[in-house]
Amino acid sequence: MFTYVLRRILQTIPVLIGVTLLVFSLMHLIPGDPAQIMAGESAPKEQVENIRERLGLNDPYPVQYWNYISGVLQGDLGNSVRTGRDVTNEIGVRFWVTVELAFYSMILSIFLGLIAGIVSATRQYSFSDVTLMIVALFGLSMPNFWLGLMLIQWFAIGMDVPSWIPFIENTAWFKPSGWGSFEQIVLPVITLGTGGAAIIARMTRSSMLEVIDQDYIRTARAKGAKERVVVYRHALKNALIPVVTVVGLQFGALLGGTVLTETVFAINGMGKLVIDAIQARDFPIVQGTVLVAALLFVLVNLLVDITYRYLNKRIDLN
Amino acid sequence: MPNTNKSEENILEINNLQTTFFTEESEVKAVDGVSFTIPKGKTVGVVGESGSGKSITSLSILRLVDKPGKIVGGEIKFKGENLLDKSETEMRKIRGKEISMIFQEPMTSLNPTYTVGQQINEAFKIHEGLGKTSARKRSLEMLKLVGIPSPEKRIDQYPHELSGGMRQRVMIAIALACNPELLIADEPTTALDVTIQAQILELIKDLQQKLHMSVLLITHDLGVVAETCDYVAVMYCGKIVEFADVKSIFNNPQHPYTVGLLSSLPPHDRDIEGDLPVIPGAVPSPDELPVGCRFAPRCAHASDICNTLPNLVTNENGNQVRCWIYSDKWDGNPEVEVNAERTT
Amino acid sequence: MSEPAIQQPATTPPQPKKPSNLWMENFKNFYKKLRKNKAAMIGGFLILFFIIVAILGPFLTPHDPDTPDVVNKLQPPSAEHWFGTDHHGRDIFTRIIHGMSITLYVGFFSVILGATFGVLIGIVSGYYGGRTDSFLMRCMDVLLAFPGILLALAIVSVLGGSLRNVIIAVAIFSIPVFARIVRGSTLAVKKLEYVDAIKALGASDIRIIFKHILPNVTSPLIVQATLSIATAVLTAAGLSFLGLGAKPPTPEWGAMLSEGRNYLYSAPHVAFFPGIAIVLVVLAFNILGDGLRDALDPKMKK
Numbered sequence: 001m002f003t004y005v006l007r008r009i010l011q012t013i014p015v016l017i018g019v020t021l022l023v024f025s026l027m028h029l030i031p032g033d034p035a036q037i038m039a040g041e042s043a044p045k046e047q048v049e050n051i052r053e054r055l056g057l058n059d060p061y062p063v064q065y066w067n068y069i070s071g072v073l074q075g076d077l078g079n080s081v082r083t084g085r086d087v088t089n090e091i092g093v094r095f096w097v098t099v100e101l102a103f104y105s106m107i108l109s110i111f112l113g114l115i116a117g118i119v120s121a122t123r124q125y126s127f128s129d130v131t132l133m134i135v136a137l138f139g140l141s142m143p144n145f146w147l148g149l150m151l152i153q154w155f156a157i158g159m160d161v162p163s164w165i166p167f168i169e170n171t172a173w174f175k176p177s178g179w180g181s182f183e184q185i186v187l188p189v190i191t192l193g194t195g196g197a198a199i200i201a202r203m204t205r206s207s208m209l210e211v212i213d214q215d216y217i218r219t220a221r222a223k224g225a226k227e228r229v230v231v232y233r234h235a236l237k238n239a240l241i242p243v244v245t246v247v248g249l250q251f252g253a254l255l256g257g258t259v260l261t262e263t264v265f266a267i268n269g270m271g272k273l274v275i276d277a278i279q280a281r282d283f284p285i286v287q288g289t290v291l292v293a294a295l296l297f298v299l300v301n302l303l304v305d306i307t308y309r310y311l312n313k314r315i316d317l318n
Numbered sequence: 319m320p321n322t323n324k325s326e327e328n329i330l331e332i333n334n335l336q337t338t339f340f341t342e343e344s345e346v347k348a349v350d351g352v353s354f355t356i357p358k359g360k361t362v363g364v365v366g367e368s369g370s371g372k373s374i375t376s377l378s379i380l381r382l383v384d385k386p387g388k389i390v391g392g393e394i395k396f397k398g399e400n401l402l403d404k405s406e407t408e409m410r411k412i413r414g415k416e417i418s419m420i421f422q423e424p425m426t427s428l429n430p431t432y433t434v435g436q437q438i439n440e441a442f443k444i445h446e447g448l449g450k451t452s453a454r455k456r457s458l459e460m461l462k463l464v465g466i467p468s469p470e471k472r473i474d475q476y477p478h479e480l481s482g483g484m485r486q487r488v489m490i491a492i493a494l495a496c497n498p499e500l501l502i503a504d505e506p507t508t509a510l511d512v513t514i515q516a517q518i519l520e521l522i523k524d525l526q527q528k529l530h531m532s533v534l535l536i537t538h539d540l541g542v543v544a545e546t547c548d549y550v551a552v553m554y555c556g557k558i559v560e561f562a563d564v565k566s567i568f569n570n571p572q573h574p575y576t577v578g579l580l581s582s583l584p585p586h587d588r589d590i591e592g593d594l595p596v597i598p599g600a601v602p603s604p605d606e607l608p609v610g611c612r613f614a615p616r617c618a619h620a621s622d623i624c625n626t627l628p629n630l631v632t633n634e635n636g637n638q639v640r641c642w643i644y645s646d647k648w649d650g651n652p653e654v655e656v657n658a659e660r661t662t
Numbered sequence: 663m664s665e666p667a668i669q670q671p672a673t674t675p676p677q678p679k680k681p682s683n684l685w686m687e688n689f690k691n692f693y694k695k696l697r698k699n700k701a702a703m704i705g706g707f708l709i710l711f712f713i714i715v716a717i718l719g720p721f722l723t724p725h726d727p728d729t730p731d732v733v734n735k736l737q738p739p740s741a742e743h744w745f746g747t748d749h750h751g752r753d754i755f756t757r758i759i760h761g762m763s764i765t766l767y768v769g770f771f772s773v774i775l776g777a778t779f780g781v782l783i784g785i786v787s788g789y790y791g792g793r794t795d796s797f798l799m800r801c802m803d804v805l806l807a808f809p810g811i812l813l814a815l816a817i818v819s820v821l822g823g824s825l826r827n828v829i830i831a832v833a834i835f836s837i838p839v840f841a842r843i844v845r846g847s848t849l850a851v852k853k854l855e856y857v858d859a860i861k862a863l864g865a866s867d868i869r870i871i872f873k874h875i876l877p878n879v880t881s882p883l884i885v886q887a888t889l890s891i892a893t894a895v896l897t898a899a900g901l902s903f904l905g906l907g908a909k910p911p912t913p914e915w916g917a918m919l920s921e922g923r924n925y926l927y928s929a930p931h932v933a934f935f936p937g938i939a940i941v942l943v944v945l946a947f948n949i950l951g952d953g954l955r956d957a958l959d960p961k962m963k964k
Contacts, residue, residue: 018804029820137952141944143896145903146919146937153930213384215426221382222421223492224414224444227406237431256810260900264923274812275904278819290808290816297809311431 005306012298019298023291024068027283028061038081038281051081055284077288082280087288091270095292097179098269101261102254104189109196109254110247116197117204121239122231124209132201139198144257148191148264152176155187177266184265192261196250203246207239214238241311248304252297328395329500329532330356330379335392337371337378346604348374348387350556353630356500356549361526361533363547363564365540365579369601371556372536373422376502379534380413396500415445418493422505424485428477434461434488435473441495460491465521483514490521497529504536519546540583544568552576555602555612558630562637572639574656575613611642619643621650692881695957702953708946716763725753727760727913736929745935748918749925750911754932757913758939764914765943768829768898769891775833776894777887780840781879785871787841788848799845802838811835814897815906823906825914831901832894843886847879881958888951892944899940915940 027034035052036043051057055078056064071078077087116136120129151174158172175183211217212235220234259271266272270289277285337349349371356362364372377383379394381401394401396417401409413419421427428437438457442448448456454473461469464487477485486506493501503522507515523546526533535546543550543564550567552560552575560573571577578597599616602608608615610625617624623642630640642648643656696702720727725743731751739746745754787798805813817831851857851874860870901907902916910917915936922933 014800015803015807018800019807022804023816026816026820031821137945137948138941141892141896141941141948143899143903143916143919143937143940143944145900146933146940149919149923149926149933150937153926153933157927157930215421215423216429218382218384219421219427219489219492220429220440222380222413222419223441224410224412225440226410234429238429252809254810256808256812256815259811259815260903263904274815278815278906283819286816286819290812293809293812294807298807 001310004309008302008305008309012302015298016295019294020069020072020291021065023287023294024065026287026290027055027057030283034283038283040281054079055081072291077291078284080277080282080285082282087284090273090285091288091292094269094273097267098255098258098262098271099296101179101188101192101258101267101269102251104185105193105196105254105257106247106251108189108193109200109250112193112197113200114204114243116201117243118208118231118236120201120205121208121212129205133205136198136201139194140202142194143260144191144195145260145264147194148187148261151187151191152264179265179267179269188261188265188267191264192254192257195257196254199250200243200246203243204239207242208235211235211239241308244304244308244311248301248308251300251304255293255297327358328355329358329397330534331393331395332375332379333393333395335375335378335394336390337374337383337387338390339387341386344605347556347607348604349378351392352553352556352558353392354549354551354558354561356532356534359526359530359532360548361523361535361546362549362551363535363537363543364551364553365537365543366553367538367601369555369604370553372538372553373504375553376419376504376534376536379502380417380419381409382413382419411445414441414493414498415496416498417500417502418496418498419502419504420486420489420493420506422508424482424489424509427489428485430477433474433476434480438473438488438492438495441492445496456495457491460495461488463494463525464488464491466491482510483518486510486514486518487521490518490525494525494529494531498531500532500534501526502534502536505538506535507542508538515542522546540579552579555604555607557612557640558638559613559640560638561630562635562639566635566637572633572637572644572656573613573641574617574619574643577656578616611640619650619654619656621648623647623649692884692958696954699953699957701949702957705946705948705950705953708942709950712762712766712943712946715759716766719759719762723753723756723759725756727752727757728911736925736932738929739931746929746931748921748932749929754918754935757918758915758935761913761915761918761936761939762943764825764908764912765895765899765940768825768832769895769943769947772829772832772894772898773836773887773890775829776836776890777840777883779833780837781844781876781883783837784841784844784846785848785875788845789852789867789871789875791849795845798841802841805834805838811897811900814901815904818901818906823901823909825908825912828898828901828907832897835897836890836894839886839890840883843882844879847882848875851875851878885951885955885958888947888954892947892951895940895944895947 030037033048035048035055035057039048039051056067059067068078075088077091079086080090116132120132123129155171155174156176158170160170161168173183174186175181176187178184179188212231217230217234220230225234258269259275261267262269262271263275270293274286274289277283277289332355333353335349335352336347339346339348352371352375354362354364364375366372374383374387378389379396379401381389383389389402392402396412401412404412428434435454435457438460439448439450439453442453442456458469458473461472466472466484466487472480472484477488480488490506501522506522507518510518519542522533522535525531533546535542537543547564549561549563551558552567552573554575560567560571560576562572567576568580571580575597578595581595582597597616602612602615608625610627611617611620612627614620614624621642626642628640628642628645630638631644632638633644643650643654648654696706729752731747733751734743734747735749735751737743737747737751743753743755745758748754748757783798783802787795808816814828814831814835817834818827821827821830857870857874860874898907899914899916899919902914903920905917905920908914908917910921918936919933919940922929922936925932
């Protein structure tokens with residue numbers, strides 16, 4: 001196990017180098033002169049030169065990369081071209097907002113996905129199974145930004161409720177923007193979590209159905225175990241192992257999805273930061289945010305792989 | 319003479335059991351009117367090729383047939399009570415407690431995510447309500463009983479750390495944990511190496527004596543039958559074609575199919591010259607069964623009357639055979655000698 | 663969610679078939695299996711219908727997609743304007759019909775592009791092995807290290823926002839999945855003895871790849887391509903929604919949604935209908951993809 005963890009960590013090193021290389025190259029893949037583009041079409045020459053100098057764009061590429069990577073290793077992601085602020089700081093302020101959003105959404109995805117998947121698998125081809133799977137299919141076919149807009153319209157702007165329903169007049173229960181209070185958190189989390197829930201539900205279902213057919217499930221029944229025990233003690237534990245990998249991948253999708261969700265709900269997180277920076281052509285911020293997100297994802301995947309290996313080692317020694 | 323016995327001496331009586339698999343296109347009668355009995359303390363073997371319905375018969379007894387299979391008729395009397403009338407809750411109290419079962423694939427029949435000990439403990443927890451400590455003590459005893467060396471170490475290991483033979487011993491330990499009166503062993507040795515096979519069979523025989531169990535042994539291996547069984551049921555395409563005590567089966571087989579099975583066994587008393595005889599043809603696919611005798615298309619003696627299904631008839635020895643040759647209505651060669659082909 | 667298809671790819675390479683199995687035979691088998699699968703047929707017909715709409719629809723719509731009609735702006739759905747009008751008074755139904763071809767074009771084209779590169783990389787990687795393989799696969803790992811839509815976003819941010827660049831970004835984004843599938847299958851086929859035999863007979867690498875390896879990966883490739891189109895449509899719409907793809911007045915659905923965003927209070931239908939259109943198209947590809955996987959990949963069938 002230890003050697004596996006070590007090997008797995010060593011394996012991520014070339015990936016990390018590749019990621020930094022790619023992020024670094026972003027600036028140089030810009031068609032035309034990056035300094036000019038960042039400064040703006042009509043910017044005076046001195047300003048362009050100034051930017052070029054500040055970003056070290058006159059140095060040869062290897063030197064630039066070396067400077068970049070040594071900066072990154074010290075936690076220095078450069079400065080914003082627009083405001084001159086420290087990129088690390090800018091991201092730091094927003095990092096936890098995005099992580100919180102992704103984390104809550106992940107919890108929601110796992111919770112809903114597991115319940116739906118288990119219910120579906122234990123009642124295969126029943127009404128609830130078919131309904132849940134159709135809902136899941138819609139869930140993963142839905143653009144989350146659209147779902148977000150619809151949720152805002154239905155539950156933040158709200159709709160009037162017919163008068164014969166007591167106590168409720170209007171469905172404007174939540175806030176359409178911002179982050180922090182419960183009323184602000186609910187809608188973005190549902191928006192971002194739905195797709196993941198759908199995928200986890202489908203995966204859990206198919207994994208459960210596969211496990212239910214296994215010989216050891218028959219053994220458990222032959223022992224006289226109750227059906228509930230068979231499903232939850234014997235089947236679920238085995239069925240969850242492949243679901244773990246999906247959860248890891250799903251985290252990446254969630255992290256990417258925060259860009260859209262934060263835009264829809266005007267949440268001041270990393271996603272919104274990167275979009276604003278792209279629109280302002282502020283590349284150091286784009287680079288920094290993309291890099292941090294990728295690092296986070298690589299880290300989460302590393303943890304998931306190790307967990308998977310730990311869970312799976314009992315099954316398969318190879 | 320199993321069928322003349324009274325019911326209190328039989329631990330299990332199966333009458334006209336029918337288990338059918340329903341698919342969109344067809345209904346497959348995997349078990350089609352099977353009847354036999356298991357006398358108390360005896361071992362009954364059910365022999366047949368794969369697809370003969372022998373495994374489904376065994377699963378039907380514990381009502382563990384998976385969908386789309388369903389028991390559609392007959393009765394399974396265990397100690398005089400019909401298991402098919404029991405509720406699911408009542409059945410659960412019987413499974414693993416009064417009737418236990420072990421399966422063909424020890425490699426996959428144990429849950430990979432629980433230790434050996436946890437899996438044996440479960441039986442004690444379910445049927446005797448034991449706590450962790452006492453269940454563990456009993457599990458250790460069981461592991462010793464089934465001959466697992468250093469049980470204190472094995473009890474905390476996971477199935478993947480054990481060999482196939484070891485795992486089958488664990489399966490037996492689980493099955494016998496609560497002293498069942500009937501053990502159903504569904505091809506318990508098929509997946510194992512030859513030397514291990516002998517050990518496991520020996521173990522089952524041994525424990526049967528010790529615990530006074532009855533055993534239903536499902537196998538396709540007549541050699542296994544010869545070593546362990548008191549009575550044998552030969553199944554073909556969902557029906558029993560012959561039921562007899564083990565001596566009669568080997569010395570004086572009646573049904574041409576039984577004869578065929580026996581002649582394809584390598585004799586152990588002499589060397590074989592040339593190829594072993596094989597039964598010509600193949601088992602018919604379950605949705606294209608012949609209308610009459612299921613074996614007729616492959617039978618060397620088949621005659622016109624074989625297009626009608628023969629009944630299972632009890633002869634003067636108390637043995638049963640399903641073949642027209644032994645009836646008055648036989649219209650084929652009157653001099654037919656079924657046994658003759660064994661010596662050729 | 664912006665990447666539904668990646669999570670459950672048909673990554674299990676099928677058992678390689680004997681060399682006698684040619685393209686044509688594969689195709690016939692494929693169609694036979696497909697016809698038995700109801701879901702696949704429904705998805706397929708839906709997509710066919712969408713393609714017909716994309717081609718013929720623009721000639722049949724009663725309004726012009728681009729001409730503003732300020733008097734009738736933000737009208738709710740009516741007999742005249744089935745899906746209402748937007749903030750310029752343009753008929754939303756007409757615009758959605760006109761946008762169909764853009765959506766399908768982006769979906770098909772980016773996946774074809776991505777698949778082509780993915781297949782190439784996968785074959786080279788699996789067939790030549792060794793350092794080439796490790797290098798290419800590490801590159802794919804790097805691409806996969808960018809979470810979700812972020813890679814496409816970064817690419818578009820560099821290249822500049824336009825429909826063409828969205829296609830390029832989405833194509834790059836979908837390369838790794840294809841590369842991995844093809845690499846796996848190539849490795850499986852390469853191990854077979856007959857490949858050594860035909861090599862010994864002097865068959866060229868190209869010939870082995872085209873006659874013996876590619877036919878074996880078609881099934882998982884088709885499944886993945888279908889699911890990837892669903893993802894591509896979602897990703898492209900997302901980029902346009904963020905203002906990085908098609909620009910107004912192009913009737914691209916993501917861009918329309920983005921415009922509708924400003925009228926959620928007064929005219930919610932402006933954002934509602936383009937979203938429904940996206941859902942339907944993505945749903946059709948997902949249904950077809952699921953069906954194809956069940957039909958073509960018995961291992962995954964449940």
